[in-house]
Amino acid sequence: MVGPVTLVEKIWDQHVVHRAPGEPDLLYIDLHLIHEASSPQAFDGLRLAERAVRRPDLTLAVEDHNVPTDSLFIRDTMGRAQVQQLRDNCSRYGIEHLPHGDARQGIVHVVAPELGLVQPGMTVVCGDSHTSTHGAFGALAFGVGTSDVEHVLATQTLALVRPRTMAVNFVGLPPVDVTPKDLILALIASLGANGAHGYVLEYRGPVVDAMSVEGRMTMCNMSIEAGARAGLVAPDERTFEYLRGRRVAPQDAAWDEALAFWRTLRTDEGAVFDHEVTLDVSDLTPFVTWGTNPGQAVPLGDSVPDPATLSEPTQRAAAERALEYMGLAPATPMRQLEIDTVFLGSCTNGRIEDLRAAAEVIKGRQVLPRVRMLVVPGSMDVRREAEEEGLHIIFQQAGAEWRLSGCSMCMGMNSDRLQGSERVASTSNRNYEGRQGTRARTHLVSPAVAAATAVTGRLAAPSDL
Amino acid sequence: MQVFTTHTGRAAPLGRSDVDTDQIIPAEFCKRLTKTGYADTLFANWREDPEFVLNDPARAGASVLVAGHNFGTGSSREHAVWALRDWGFRAVIATSFGDIFLRNAFKNGLLAVALSPDVVERLAGCAERDPAFEIEIDLDRRDVRADGGTWTFEVDRRARWLLLNGLDDIGVTLGSAQAIGEYEGRRHSWLPALRRGELATGRPAEHGVAR
Numbered sequence: 001m002v003g004p005v006t007l008v009e010k011i012w013d014q015h016v017v018h019r020a021p022g023e024p025d026l027l028y029i030d031l032h033l034i035h036e037a038s039s040p041q042a043f044d045g046l047r048l049a050e051r052a053v054r055r056p057d058l059t060l061a062v063e064d065h066n067v068p069t070d071s072l073f074i075r076d077t078m079g080r081a082q083v084q085q086l087r088d089n090c091s092r093y094g095i096e097h098l099p100h101g102d103a104r105q106g107i108v109h110v111v112a113p114e115l116g117l118v119q120p121g122m123t124v125v126c127g128d129s130h131t132s133t134h135g136a137f138g139a140l141a142f143g144v145g146t147s148d149v150e151h152v153l154a155t156q157t158l159a160l161v162r163p164r165t166m167a168v169n170f171v172g173l174p175p176v177d178v179t180p181k182d183l184i185l186a187l188i189a190s191l192g193a194n195g196a197h198g199y200v201l202e203y204r205g206p207v208v209d210a211m212s213v214e215g216r217m218t219m220c221n222m223s224i225e226a227g228a229r230a231g232l233v234a235p236d237e238r239t240f241e242y243l244r245g246r247r248v249a250p251q252d253a254a255w256d257e258a259l260a261f262w263r264t265l266r267t268d269e270g271a272v273f274d275h276e277v278t279l280d281v282s283d284l285t286p287f288v289t290w291g292t293n294p295g296q297a298v299p300l301g302d303s304v305p306d307p308a309t310l311s312e313p314t315q316r317a318a319a320e321r322a323l324e325y326m327g328l329a330p331a332t333p334m335r336q337l338e339i340d341t342v343f344l345g346s347c348t349n350g351r352i353e354d355l356r357a358a359a360e361v362i363k364g365r366q367v368l369p370r371v372r373m374l375v376v377p378g379s380m381d382v383r384r385e386a387e388e389e390g391l392h393i394i395f396q397q398a399g400a401e402w403r404l405s406g407c408s409m410c411m412g413m414n415s416d417r418l419q420g421s422e423r424v425a426s427t428s429n430r431n432y433e434g435r436q437g438t439r440a441r442t443h444l445v446s447p448a449v450a451a452a453t454a455v456t457g458r459l460a461a462p463s464d465l
Numbered sequence: 466m467q468v469f470t471t472h473t474g475r476a477a478p479l480g481r482s483d484v485d486t487d488q489i490i491p492a493e494f495c496k497r498l499t500k501t502g503y504a505d506t507l508f509a510n511w512r513e514d515p516e517f518v519l520n521d522p523a524r525a526g527a528s529v530l531v532a533g534h535n536f537g538t539g540s541s542r543e544h545a546v547w548a549l550r551d552w553g554f555r556a557v558i559a560t561s562f563g564d565i566f567l568r569n570a571f572k573n574g575l576l577a578v579a580l581s582p583d584v585v586e587r588l589a590g591c592a593e594r595d596p597a598f599e600i601e602i603d604l605d606r607r608d609v610r611a612d613g614g615t616w617t618f619e620v621d622r623r624a625r626w627l628l629l630n631g632l633d634d635i636g637v638t639l640g641s642a643q644a645i646g647e648y649e650g651r652r653h654s655w656l657p658a659l660r661r662g663e664l665a666t667g668r669p670a671e672h673g674v675a676r
Contacts, residue, residue: 017648018641024623026641028648030656038541040498051635054645057658066496078496085498096659103666115664117657129541129565145543145569146500147634155638157645159623193483194535197561227538229564247664250655258655293483293538314482314533321481411540413492432487432539434510 106379
């Protein structure tokens with residue numbers, strides 16, 4: 001390597017199997033996560049071509065998209081068939097697999113990190129756009145489609161052109177009630193839903209340094225919502241402490257060797273990014289979405305924007321359409337919006353820290369009787385940890401439903417779906433039309449705002465209680 | 466991989482930007498186990514509106530979709546591409562595409578062509594006025610011809626070569642099997658590797674037994 005380079009370039013160069021001028025690099029993939037919804041056709045392709053899975057030992061399968069969170073029985077026959085197909089494929093090709101009902105099952109992006117499978121400097125892919133979550137460990141992690149899943153199964157590589165790099169420099173320290181979810185929603189609102197297109201983001205600044213690994217996962221998870229290929233954070237002592245002693249993390253002499261290597265995984269002094277953005281977070285407040293893409297977000301204290309104030313015609317048309325779908329009038333204060341359902345969970349905010357934050361707000365309070373609140377731990381391990389801390393009692397006493405783990409209400413593929421045009425405050429990652437139910441209206445929020453909203457029945461921050 | 470050299474077809478204007486893959490195909494239709502049979506699911510929610518462009522009988526047989534910016538953003542579901550292909554689309558023209566959608570598209574012989582906003586607007590305008598308006602796309606020359614104009618577009622070199630020759634993407638990569646093996650010999654020894662049965666704690670829940 002010549003001269004100072006960014007972390008992304010370092011990881012990239014360390015994984016190039018084959019490079020030729022004018023061609024994409026052939027990149028080695030260290031970890032391939034699979035789930036039931038994006039893999040059946042990939043395995044079919046392998047079978048038809050009579051190909052083997054090159055590295056079943058670098059592959060982990062989890063059941064998460066289709067599984068119900070109120071029982072261990074999938075009522076929907078197609079969902080059941082998809083899960084069965086995953087089981088058959090894993091059995092046939094010798095792939096480790098965490099089924100619905102297993103004590104380690106959960107959302108793929110929650111389970112892999114908690115096992116210690118995701119480590120700094122690795123390349124990680126999954127047939128799932130929120131694979132960017134794993135960038136929190138200083139790994140290069142991104143989502144792929146089913147054809148690429150098949151390609152990785154067969155070759156453990158992908159042919160890719162290296163994405164451009166963008167530094168996201170957060171300056172200042174935010175007030176205490178501002179969470180990683182608020183930071184990322186504010187960033188996406190400032191960049192736009194396509195503002196990071198073609199880039200890998202590196203999040204930097206004192207607020208990131210002070211952030212837990214769980215919080216970094218929340219931020220990296222939503223990198224894709226700004227159009228980025230991936231997002232990452234350079235590994236530091238917090239990362240190493242998180243990994244130490246995890247089930248498949250290196251141990252003893254291997255740990256020391258790995259640690260020495262991980263400490264080299266930083267953007268070099270003087271390295272040049274293709275682009276840099278700076279966001280001052282000193283005056284940030286909790287953020288919520290008002291529209292139908294994650295870039296359409298405002299501070300909770302603001303009002304629904306007026307499309308007439310937007311000068312760019314496509315943006316104005318998109319905003320008008322979003323307000324119509326969302327059933328909102330311009331200039332309505334966000335705090336006045338009545339919420340029917342609160343969803344706490346998903347690969348964005350289904351980790352123990354998220355459940356703790358919500359429990360702290362809701363402890364000793366009640367979910368408003370007309371509001372339904374679902375609490376869905378991101379994994380069965382998170383669920384167990386929460387129960388050991390008594391969090392489930394807090395939620396249940398408040399009137400919330402305490403569920404098993406899965407993707408649940410994030411994406412409308414299982415039985416946790418909204419009915420009609422219900423309005424939901426959701427800690428998930430996408431507020432698209434129909435995402436959580438055919439006509440459902442989604443407002444993306446942090447776990448703390450979700451809990452406060454459940455109590456008041458309107459979008460609210462803990463400070464409103 | 467299906468060969469793509471040139472295609473000339475009638476254009477359908479979508480008239481929307483930031484079209485996410487949840488709109489192209491809602492998640493409830495992503496439970497199928499096949500790569501085909503998705504035509505009925507394309508834009509399923511929008512098609513409930515009788516005014517939606519693809520419900521117009523004059524648009525039947527259109528094979529080039531013209532959208533705004535950031536088409537195919539969001540979820541990685543390749544079902545979105547399968548649905549567009551099954552409907553009969555061979556190409557989508559927009560000012561930009563979601564990254565994962567773009568890769569999925571070329572892997573299925575659906576050409577995703579990015580052109581500048583003024584050109585996309587012009588083509589969409591022509592298509593809105595005239596359902597018989599045709600667009601010609603030539604992958605070899607890397608250009609689009611319509612309405613008396615010619616515009617070149619960028620395309621990933623490997624993708625173009627695979628498409629023009631109808632090559633098997635995985636088969637081509639397997640030609641580098643030796644280099645892959647050599648790379649594997651250089652990987653750090655501490656990197657995680659799993660044995661089947663190493664992590665799972667017990668029996669999966671038996672389907673059919675409600676709890």
